[in-house]
Amino acid sequence: MKKQDIQKKYATQKKLLSKYNHHYFNLDSPLISDSEYDKIKNYILKLEKDYSFLKKKDSIQNQIGAPLTKKFKKIKHSTPMLSLSNTFDAEGMKDFINKISNYLNIKKLNFDFSSELKIDGISASLTYEDGILIRGLSRGDGVTGEDILDNLKTIGDIPKKISDTNLPKILEVRGEVYIGKKDFKKLKKNFANPRNAAGGSLRQKDSKETKKIPLKFFAYGFGIINPMPYKSQFEFISKLKKWGFNVNPYNKLLNGIREIEEHHKKMETLRSSLDYDIDGIVYKIDDLSLQRRLGSTSNSPRWATAYKFSSEKATSIIREIIIQVGRTGAITPVAKIEPVTVGGVVVSNATLHNEDEIDRKDIRVGDTIVIQRAGDVIPQVVSVDLKKRKSHSKKYIFPNKCLCGSKIQKEFNTSTNKEDAVRRCTKGYECSFIAKERLKHIVSKEAFNIDGLGKKVIDQFWKLKFIKNPSDIFSLDFDKIKNLDGWGKLSVENLSEAIEKARKISLNRFIYSIGIRHIGQENAKILASFFKSIDQFSNLLKSSQRDEILKNLKDLDGIGETQILSLKNFFSNTKNIEIVKNLILKLNIQNFKEPNTKGKLSNINVMFTGSFKKISRSEAKTLTENLGGKVLGSVSKKLNILVVGDTKPTKKKVDKAKELKVKIFSEKEWYKLLNI
Numbered sequence: 001m002k003k004q005d006i007q008k009k010y011a012t013q014k015k016l017l018s019k020y021n022h023h024y025f026n027l028d029s030p031l032i033s034d035s036e037y038d039k040i041k042n043y044i045l046k047l048e049k050d051y052s053f054l055k056k057k058d059s060i061q062n063q064i065g066a067p068l069t070k071k072f073k074k075i076k077h078s079t080p081m082l083s084l085s086n087t088f089d090a091e092g093m094k095d096f097i098n099k100i101s102n103y104l105n106i107k108k109l110n111f112d113f114s115s116e117l118k119i120d121g122i123s124a125s126l127t128y129e130d131g132i133l134i135r136g137l138s139r140g141d142g143v144t145g146e147d148i149l150d151n152l153k154t155i156g157d158i159p160k161k162i163s164d165t166n167l168p169k170i171l172e173v174r175g176e177v178y179i180g181k182k183d184f185k186k187l188k189k190n191f192a193n194p195r196n197a198a199g200g201s202l203r204q205k206d207s208k209e210t211k212k213i214p215l216k217f218f219a220y221g222f223g224i225i226n227p228m229p230y231k232s233q234f235e236f237i238s239k240l241k242k243w244g245f246n247v248n249p250y251n252k253l254l255n256g257i258r259e260i261e262e263h264h265k266k267m268e269t270l271r272s273s274l275d276y277d278i279d280g281i282v283y284k285i286d287d288l289s290l291q292r293r294l295g296s297t298s299n300s301p302r303w304a305t306a307y308k309f310s311s312e313k314a315t316s317i318i319r320e321i322i323i324q325v326g327r328t329g330a331i332t333p334v335a336k337i338e339p340v341t342v343g344g345v346v347v348s349n350a351t352l353h354n355e356d357e358i359d360r361k362d363i364r365v366g367d368t369i370v371i372q373r374a375g376d377v378i379p380q381v382v383s384v385d386l387k388k389r390k391s392h393s394k395k396y397i398f399p400n401k402c403l404c405g406s407k408i409q410k411e412f413n414t415s416t417n418k419e420d421a422v423r424r425c426t427k428g429y430e431c432s433f434i435a436k437e438r439l440k441h442i443v444s445k446e447a448f449n450i451d452g453l454g455k456k457v458i459d460q461f462w463k464l465k466f467i468k469n470p471s472d473i474f475s476l477d478f479d480k481i482k483n484l485d486g487w488g489k490l491s492v493e494n495l496s497e498a499i500e501k502a503r504k505i506s507l508n509r510f511i512y513s514i515g516i517r518h519i520g521q522e523n524a525k526i527l528a529s530f531f532k533s534i535d536q537f538s539n540l541l542k543s544s545q546r547d548e549i550l551k552n553l554k555d556l557d558g559i560g561e562t563q564i565l566s567l568k569n570f571f572s573n574t575k576n577i578e579i580v581k582n583l584i585l586k587l588n589i590q591n592f593k594e595p596n597t598k599g600k601l602s603n604i605n606v607m608f609t610g611s612f613k614k615i616s617r618s619e620a621k622t623l624t625e626n627l628g629g630k631v632l633g634s635v636s637k638k639l640n641i642l643v644v645g646d647t648k649p650t651k652k653k654v655d656k657a658k659e660l661k662v663k664i665f666s667e668k669e670w671y672k673l674l675n676i
Helices: 003-026 034-050 052-058 090-104 194-202 207-211 233-242 256-273 288-294 355-361 432-442 455-463 470-475 478-482 489-502 507-513 521-531 534-541 543-555 561-571 574-585 617-626 651-659 667-674
Strands: 074-076 085-087 112-119 122-129 132-138 144-146 170-178 216-226 252-255 278-285 304-308 312-325 331-342 345-351 368-373 380-384 408-413 418-425 504-506 588-590 605-609 641-644 663-666
Touching (some): 003 034, 003 312, 090 617, 122 194, 122 216, 132 144, 345 368, 355 418, 507 521, 507 588, 534 543, 561 574, 641 667
Parallel strands (some): 085 304, 641 663
Antiparallel strands (some): 074 144, 112 252, 122 170, 331 345
16 A cells, blocks of 8 residues: 555544544443444554554554543543553564563563453553542543542442551552443443443443442552552562452463463453453563663553454455545555455455555455454455456556646655655645645644544535634634534534644644654654754744754754655745744744753763663663753764763764764763763
């Protein structure tokens, strides 16, 4: 499938997911079945796993639940309840373990893992103070949860008081609320599936109504614990059982990929016999000190992953191949197929990835194909049954134009020295298809996060010419919207409030939101830390200053030639400049806040060269930033310290640092400075 088609399919599915999340999490009125919901969500996750450029677009890895409503009091979690990365096969699991090994700079693969069944329920957090349950929150959006303590207290599996002389003063227990399959049979007239029954029950305003529902709770983890006496995940799980929590009997301590695979296959065979729904197993590094070292990305913890169960296959026929256009101009082909049931879900689309994939598998309209839902995602075409191909079948010719009529082309990737597999429309905002997809990106959760302005609404407002450019969002005529079907006074007021709230945005989120190719959330943070303010960032809009700024960006660790070229291309387009200028005028863009200005390395620029024995370069970078330092990507007068590893340091960098009289530390001297 072409990149553009991938991105358009991705955008379409995310728009649907946003709508279903709102109805499911906030209205307790699901529009689709649980399996259909999982199909869409896991398809999006699979796309993000397979295509790295999507992660920089509008990742749903941070998306947990839906934006909160006013139904319950909102309370910020002590530590974020992050989502998990997904793994779909043994190779993916090996890759996950390899990443851990590389990050920790520990040359081994047989780590101990605490394995926990991934229950298909509703996550909740319980906080105990001196053994007394004082707070109960839903996961919410991951950062802020809803106060549902009274409802959680109705669940028999949740202790209201813990008696233990060695109990930490503050103890936050996290787990999953669910309804057993047998109990659900008595309730299915009122709910779509067990998961929705659990969610709907927890969101009752009257806890007496919640008490009527046979909710259960499996405890599996923790948030804040003070003081922290535990050394391993499995040790903590054992304590949970001692304290009276219901702990899943299939939790197990495993070592290495071989034991993981054996356990995974065993649980997959038992899956249908369990009284609760599971869609995989969560594997967590057992050593809590290693968990702390690994930390988290902006999306998920590095020390845990959800290993989904195996794929399911079916056979269908391709009726049509269409192309879709994504926000970066990528052209993605999608097969419209005869509806077929795959693992209990009816599907009618299959991803074709890109032009090269179509050519490699010789996929044609009319072909009988084998499709696969890996990890419960929307199908991809595995193979073509050539024996059933019609004699008049014709090879599929990939279009040479975008849906807007402009020519499409493959770009040359300077990192790989190869052409990209994806054809792309280069018109930017001048292409109406790209422009509309960029609007959907701008209102997304990780960008402006405008609740009520989902992808379907963008489509509707686009068609009505209410919105054509990003700045139009902040000039909407709400009197016109009130007259539309499905828009009542309350929904219009909520949208107006959400848009007004979105005017205030951090610099890094703004940079991410404008949709520059190759500038994801992490890159946006790096750029924001460099520019500090929107006034400084706006200098990129001036051709007289742009080249000098882009030259200086080469010093930033994490910003390479690909990102710099992308910035140059984006701001060389007069339409893009006009769009960004008009948007800035509508906003209150906050200066970048340094994560730590009082740390040991505050106002110190550091660079690393060579490999280290004790930690990896990635961990060294994280450690530096946590202590207030900034990591540079090249040696310049701005550099304060060059840390030289014992293995394969770059001589050119060391020599230049000496020439500029930059302080040079060995690995041991670096650790001594940090007292580690």
